[in-house]
Amino acid sequence: MLTIGLLGCGNIGNIIAKNHVGVEIVALFDQMPERAEEMGRLCHAKAFGDIEEFLSEDFDLVVEAASVSAAQEYALSVLEHGKDLVVMSVGAFADEYFREEVTRRAAALGRRIHIPSGAIFGLDNLKIGQISGITKLLLRTTKNPRSLNMECTERMLLFSGQANECIKHYPKNTNVSVALELAAGRAVEVELWADPDVDRNVHEIFIEGDFGEATITVRNRPSPDNPSTSYLAALSIITLLKNLSEPMRIGT
Ligand SMILES: NC(=O)C1=CN([C@@H]2O[C@H](COP(=O)(O)OP(=O)(O)OC[C@H]3O[C@@H](n4cnc5c(N)ncnc54)[C@H](OP(=O)(O)O)[C@@H]3O)[C@@H](O)[C@H]2O)C=CC1
Ligand SMILES: O=C([O-])CC(=O)C(=O)O
Structure with a gap:
């Protein structure tokens, strides 16, 4: 089963923790350590107060549900630690230079970055x-x-x-x-x-x-x-995670 680390234990993080399908949450990180600890009690995952220790834990993929600045700060480090990345705060990629750098690094390291449909259809x-x-x-x-x-x-x-x-x-x-x-x-x-x-x-x-x-x-x-956040955004990311390990891809 795909193992994930949640970067951001707020609203979306909690909805994922309570409703995830087909993945195992093993690690948690939030700039408010008490939020990661509380969620850890809920989903039996390990809470970290240090980003390096979080990223060094053994799991497949980081789900970022924190903030645009968090995505910008940690994306490269996630890839360097050999993990794929799901980015909810996709606004991070409005910066073309940053987007190209992250994409180049992901390609060089053989990693993937997934962007969920979030709060929209189409x-x-x-x-x-x-x-x-x-x-x-x-x-x-x-x-x-x-x-x-x-x-x-x-x-x-x-x-x-x-x-x-x-x-x-x-x-x-x-x-x-x-x-x-x-x-x-x-x-x-x-x-x-x-x-x-x-x-x-x-x-x-x-x-x-x-x-x-x-x-x-x-x-x-x-x-x-x-x-601020539509419920659909959380449903979208849970569905993306469920589909990641399924053999048939639906939609363009
Ligand atoms: N792509 C899309 O369609 C959508 C994207 N989003 C985005 O998804 C993200 C998560 O949304 P939501 O869960 O509702 O937000 P919340 O604010 O409820 O939760 C985010 C959590 O991450 C923490 N956090 C913020 N910055 C950092 C950081 N640098 N390092 C570690 N933890 C951090 C926050 O702490 P604190 O409270 O202290 O800031 C908070 O605990 C947001 O960026 C939001 O804008 C939301 C809806 C749709
Ligand atoms: O959840 C929404 O409706 C959209 C949103 O906040 C975002 O795109 O950041």
């Missing part, structure tokens, strides 16, 4: 953008101000522009925009709205290209323990 066939023209790619994200850690009394446009700029300002809320960018192999326009009248994390994706047009609307339930 990432699979959007990859056709790597071989066929996509002329428009817009993500409109709308969240309750609570999910954005702010207050407002009416619908308000917080950001309009490119994904790689948006993620710098909203690293806890717009990782999906960078996932879209990586899948399609082109820039993504982003609008980020706060709306006190919505109780879901809504992602509307507008795509036009040689294939035709597509519009995808995802109305996500926020996670009970972290309203």
